[in-house]
Every structure is written in C-alpha cells, then in structure tokens.
Amino acid sequence: MIDLNLVWIDIECPQCKYINEIQFIDAKSEKTVFCHNCKTIIQLKDKNASVHNGVEAINSALINLEKKFKKK
Numbered sequence: 484m485i486d487l488n489l490v491w492i493d494i495e496c497p498q499c500k501y502i503n504e505i506q507f508i509d510a511k512s513e514k515t516v517f518c519h520n521c522k523t524i525i526q527l528k529d530k531n532a533s534v535h536n537g538v539e540a541i542n543s544a545l546i547n548l549e550k551k552f553k554k555k
C-alpha cells in the first residue's frame with residue numbers, strides 16, 4: 484500500500500502558473516510554500532481543488548497500475 488502522504492503532487496502557482504511539486508502531507512497540513520519561480524507565498528489548503536485533482540489523478544494512475552498487474 485502506497486502512503487498517499489508521501490506522494491508528490493503538482494500545484495500551480497496562482498501568480499505565474501509555474502508548476503511546483505509538493506508532498507501531499509504538506510497540502511494536508513496546510514503549509515505555506517514558496518513558488519520556485521516567482522517566490523510568491525502559496526498557502527496550501529486541504530480543500531484546494533488542485534490538490535484534490537492531483538490526488539484523483541494519482542488514484543486513477545494507481546488503479547491503472549493495479550489493472551496491469553492483475554492482467555499478468
């Protein structure tokens with residue numbers, strides 16, 4: 484079982500649209516991070532739609548992976 488908290492997700496900087504990588508645990512604990520491109524402070528929110536989209540993408544990736552394994 485993969486620990487989702489340690490999964491890296493992409494968040495888009497609201498200022499410059501740069502994609503920053505954060506760990507899911509950071510989003511859950513609502514940390515503040517700096518955009519690597521423009522140094523804007525991004526307040527992470529667990530309710531942030533982009534975070535949830537990221538997790539959904541991860542989940543579907545995992546499901547696809549599972550299907551691949553089951554086919555063997």
Ligand SMILES: [Zn+2]
Nearest residue numbers: 496499518521
């Ligand atoms: Zn930025």
